[in-house]
Amino acid sequence: xxxxxxxxxxxxxxxxxxxxxxxxxxxxxxxxxxxxxxxxxxxxxxxxxxxxxxxxxxxxxxxxxxxxxxxxxxxxxxxxxxxxxxxxxxxxxxxxxxxxxxxxxxxxxxxxxxxxxxxxxxxxxxxxxxxxxxxxxxxxxxxxxxxxxxxxxxxxxxxxxxxxxxxxxxxxxxxxxxxxxxxxxxxxxxxxxxxxxxxxxxxxxxxxxxxxxxxxxxxxxxxxxxxxxxxxxxxxxxxxxxxxxxxxxxxxxxxxxxxxxxxxxxxxxxxxxxxxxxxxxxxxxxxxxxxxxxxxxxxxxxxxxxxxxxxxxxxxxxxxxxxxxxxxxxxxxxxxxxxxxxxxxxxxxxxxxxxxxxxxxxxxxxxxxxxxxxxxxxxxxxxxxxxxxxxxxxxxxxxxxxxxxxxxxxxxxx
Amino acid sequence: xxxxxxxxxxxxxxxxxxxxxxxxxxxxxxxxxxxxxxxxxxxxxxxxxxxxxxxxxxxxxxxxxxxxxxxxxxxxxxxxxxxxxxxxxxxxxxxxxxxxxxxxxxxxxxxxxxxxxxxxxxxxxxxxxxxxxxxxxxxxxxxxxxxxxxxxxxxxxxxxxxxxxxxxxxxxxxxxxxxxxxxxxxxxxxxxxxxxxxxxxxxxxxxxxxxxxxxxxxxxx
Numbered sequence: 001x002x003x004x005x006x007x008x009x010x011x012x013x014x015x016x017x018x019x020x021x022x023x024x025x026x027x028x029x030x031x032x033x034x035x036x037x038x039x040x041x042x043x044x045x046x047x048x049x050x051x052x053x054x055x056x057x058x059x060x061x062x063x064x065x066x067x068x069x070x071x072x073x074x075x076x077x078x079x080x081x082x083x084x085x086x087x088x089x090x091x092x093x094x095x096x097x098x099x100x101x102x103x104x105x106x107x108x109x110x111x112x113x114x115x116x117x118x119x120x121x122x123x124x125x126x127x128x129x130x131x132x133x134x135x136x137x138x139x140x141x142x143x144x145x146x147x148x149x150x151x152x153x154x155x156x157x158x159x160x161x162x163x164x165x166x167x168x169x170x171x172x173x174x175x176x177x178x179x180x181x182x183x184x185x186x187x188x189x190x191x192x193x194x195x196x197x198x199x200x201x202x203x204x205x206x207x208x209x210x211x212x213x214x215x216x217x218x219x220x221x222x223x224x225x226x227x228x229x230x231x232x233x234x235x236x237x238x239x240x241x242x243x244x245x246x247x248x249x250x251x252x253x254x255x256x257x258x259x260x261x262x263x264x265x266x267x268x269x270x271x272x273x274x275x276x277x278x279x280x281x282x283x284x285x286x287x288x289x290x291x292x293x294x295x296x297x298x299x300x301x302x303x304x305x306x307x308x309x310x311x312x313x314x315x316x317x318x319x320x321x322x323x324x325x326x327x328x329x330x331x332x333x334x335x336x337x338x339x340x341x342x343x344x345x346x347x348x349x350x351x352x353x354x355x356x357x358x359x360x361x362x363x364x365x366x367x368x369x370x371x372x373x374x375x376x377x378x379x380x381x382x383x384x385x386x387x388x389x390x391x392x393x394x395x396x397x398x399x400x401x402x403x404x405x406x407x408x409x410x411x412x413x414x
Numbered sequence: 415x416x417x418x419x420x421x422x423x424x425x426x427x428x429x430x431x432x433x434x435x436x437x438x439x440x441x442x443x444x445x446x447x448x449x450x451x452x453x454x455x456x457x458x459x460x461x462x463x464x465x466x467x468x469x470x471x472x473x474x475x476x477x478x479x480x481x482x483x484x485x486x487x488x489x490x491x492x493x494x495x496x497x498x499x500x501x502x503x504x505x506x507x508x509x510x511x512x513x514x515x516x517x518x519x520x521x522x523x524x525x526x527x528x529x530x531x532x533x534x535x536x537x538x539x540x541x542x543x544x545x546x547x548x549x550x551x552x553x554x555x556x557x558x559x560x561x562x563x564x565x566x567x568x569x570x571x572x573x574x575x576x577x578x579x580x581x582x583x584x585x586x587x588x589x590x591x592x593x594x595x596x597x598x599x600x601x602x603x604x605x606x607x608x609x610x611x612x613x614x615x616x617x618x619x620x621x622x623x624x625x626x627x628x629x630x631x632x633x634x635x
Contacts, residue, residue, distance in 0.1 A: 340478050340580075373474045374487045375440045383482035383599070 011151045014225065152229055159222055166218060170208075177204045323367035324392050328352055329360050333389045336370060336381035346379055419455055420464050420528055422520045424448040425505075426512040427467070433504040435548060438577060439561055442470040448512060449505065450524055452496065462498035462549075463505065464527050469495045471550070471559065473566060475575050477583045477594060484594035485583045488568065488575070494527065496551040527553065 305313045323329060331350045335341060341349070347357050361379070364370045369385030372378065381389075430445040447467025451460045469492050476485040497505070514520070550559040558569040564579045574586040585592040593600045 340483075371476070371483055371487075373438075373476060374472045374489070375434060375474050376437050380476065380478050380483035383484070386482035 008151070011155055014155050015151075155225065156229075159225055163218065163222065166215060170215070173204070173208055177208065180204055320367050320388065323363050323369055324388055326360065326363075328356070329364055330389070330392060332360060332364060333369060333381060333385055336379055337386060337389055340373075340378040340380045342376075342378050417455060418452055418461065418528060420450045420452055420525055422450065422514040422517065422524070424450045424512045424514065425463075425509040427508055428510050429508065431504070431508050433508075435561055436546065436563055438474045438566055439559075440472045443504075443508070444468045448515070449497070449509060451500065452498075452528070460500040462496055462500050464524065465495045465497055466524060468493060473559075473568065475566070475568070475577045475583050475585070477577070477580055477596070479594055479596055479599055481599070484592070484599045485577070485585070490557065492552040492557065493554070494552065496527075496549075496553075498549040498551075499547075502548065 324333075328350065332346065332352070335346060335349050343357070347353055350357075352360060361370065364385070365372070367384075367388075368382055369388055371380050371382055373380070426449065427443050427445060427447050430443065432440060432442045434440045443465070444467045447465065449463040449465050452462045452464055453460050470490070471492070472487065472489045474485075474487050476483055476487060515524070546563040548559070548561040550561070551557070556571065558567075560567040560569075566577045568575045572588050575584070577583045580596075582593075582595045584594070590601055
C-alpha cells in the first residue's frame with residue numbers, strides 16, 4: 001500500500017476513534033448529570049502552521065488540558081477547586097440524580113469506563129502500527145497533500161474538542177464529588193444513609209481514578225497524533241541530516257527553479273567575497289583613504305599601452321572619444337542611463353528626430369555604447385556606455401577643479 | 415519512446431511569416447513548410463507538431479541594470495522543430511490542410527524524428543492550459559526553448575540562458591556564470607561556481623520529480 005493511502009487510512013481511523021470517544025464522553029456526561037456535548041461550547045480553533053503547532057504541541061501536548069490544573073486528592077480534601085472560566089461556572093448547577101439508583105449506576109459506570117479504555121487502547125495500537133509503516137518515499141500531488149493537510153487539521157480540531165470536553169467531564173466529576181462530600185457531612189448523623197454515602201463516595205473516587213487513567217491514554221493518543229503530523233512534516237520538508245522524502249509536485253517551472261538556484265549560489269558567493277575582502281584588506285582600505293583628499297578625483301593607476309597595440313589603440317580610442325564628443329550623443333547616453341527607452345520617447349526627450357536621431361544612435365552603436373532589443377526595439381545603454389559617461393563626468397569635474405586652481409593662482413598674482 | 419508518434423496528416427504554412435510570441439521572442443516560419451501532428455498514442459490526443467522546415471528564433475536576453483545593460487540578443491535558425499502545444503494561435507491562423515506525403519518518405523525522414531527524444535506529458539498538458547506558454551524542441555542542433563508570458567529559458571548545452579521579465583537574466587556556460595538583476599551584474603568563474611555542479615543539481619532536481627518532466631534534458635546534460 002502506498003504511503004499516501006496509508007496516511008489517509010490512518011487519518012480516517014483516527015477520526016472514527018475520535019467519534020467513538022466523543023460518544024463515550026457524552027454517555028459519561030449523561031451519567032454525571034451534565035448537559036450533552038454541544039457544539040456552541042467548543043473553543044475556536046486557532047489557525048496555526050503545522051510547524052508552530054508541532055512545536056507547541058510537543059512542549060504542551062494537550063491543548064486545553066493543563067496538567068498544572070490537575071486536581072489531586074489533596075486539593076479535593078482541602079476543597080480548593082479553582083474556577084477559571086465561564087464553562088466551569090455553568091457546571092455549578094450539577095445535581096446528583098444517580099444517588100438513588102446505586103447499583104445500576106455502579107454497573108453502568110464500570111461498563112462505560114471499560115469501553116473508554118478499550119477504545120483508547122485500540123487507538124494507540126493502531127497509531128503504533130501505522131506509524132511504523134510510514135517509511136517509504138512517495139510523491140504526493142499538491143491537491144492530495146492539501147487534502148491530507150485538511151484531514152489532519154480536522155483531526156486536530158476533533159482531538160482538541162475531545163480533550164476540552166474531557167477536562168469538562170473531569171471538572172464535573174470533581175464538582176459531583178464535592179457535592180457528595182458536602183451532603184456526607186449533613187447525613188453524618190444518620191448511620192444508614194451515611195454508609196450509603198460512603199459507598200457512593202468510593203464509587204466516585206473509583207470513577208475519578210478511571211477517568212485519570214483514560215486521560216493518560218488520551219494523552220498518549222494525542223502524542224501519537226503529534227508524531228504523525230511531525231512525521232508528515234519531516235517527510236515533506238526534511239530535517240537536519242535527513243532529506244525530505246515526500247515531494248509535493250506542482251507545476252513545472254524549470255526557468256524559475258534554475259533561476260532561484262543560481263540566485264542562491266550568486267548570493268552566497270557574494271557574501272563570501274565580501275567577508276573575505278573585509279577580513280583580508282581592512283588595513284589597505286584605511287591606507288587608501290589617507291591617500292585621497294576629500295575632493296581628489298585623480299585616477300591612481302594609469303594603464304599603459306604597449307607599442308604593438310598602439311595603432312589599434314589610436315584608432316579605437318579616437319572612435320570611442322568621438323562618440324562622446326557631441327552634446328546630443330551625451331544627452332542620449334544620459335537619458336538611457338536612467339533606463340531603457342523606446343525610439344519615440346528617446347527622440348522626444350533628446351529633441352532629435354528622423355535622420356539626426358539615426359545618425360547619432362548609429363555612432364553610439366558602433367562604439368558599443370548603446371544596444372537595441374531585437375523584439376521590442378527599446379534602446380539600452382551598455383556597461384561600456386555607462387563607463388564612458390562616467391569618464392566624461394570625471395573629466396568635466398577635473399576640468400572644473402583645474403579652472404578653479406588656475407583662477408586662484410591668477411588672483412594671487414594680482 | 416512508445417508514448418507518442420507522428421502521423422502523416424500534415425498541415426502547411428500558407429506563407430512565410432514572422433510572429434512575436436511575447437515582448438522578448440520572435441519566430442519566423444518559412445512558406446509551404448509542413449507540420450506533422452504529434453499525438454499521444456494512448457488517447458490519440460494531439461499534443462504538438464513536428465515542423466519540417468527552416469525556423470528562426472530571435473530572443474532578447476537583455477536587461478537594464480544600474481550600470482548598463484547585461485546580456486545579449488540571440489538569433490538562431492533550425493532546420494526542424496517540435497512545437498508545443500498543438501493549439502498555438504499562429505499555427506491555426508497561418509496554416510492550411512495538406513495532403514499526406516509519400517508513406518515511405520514519411521517513414522524514413524519524418525517518423526523517426528521522435529527517436530531518441532522523450533517528452534513530458536505533464537509539461538505539455540500544463541502548456542495547454544495557457545495560450546501564452548510554448549515549448550520548442552530541436553533535435554539537431556539540440557536546443558530547448560521554454561517560453562512563458564514573462565519568462566524564458568534556452569537550453570543549448572553546455573549553455574543555459576534564462577530571463578525573468580525585465581528584472582533578471584543569467585547565462586550559464588562552462589567558463590562562467592553571469593547573473594544580473596536591476597541592481598548589479600555578478601560574474602562567477604569556475605572557481606566559485608562550477609556549471610557542472612549546477613547541471614548536476616539540475617539533474618538531481620529533475621530526477622526527484624515524478625513523472626519526469628524533462629527527461630530529454632537528461633540525455634544531454
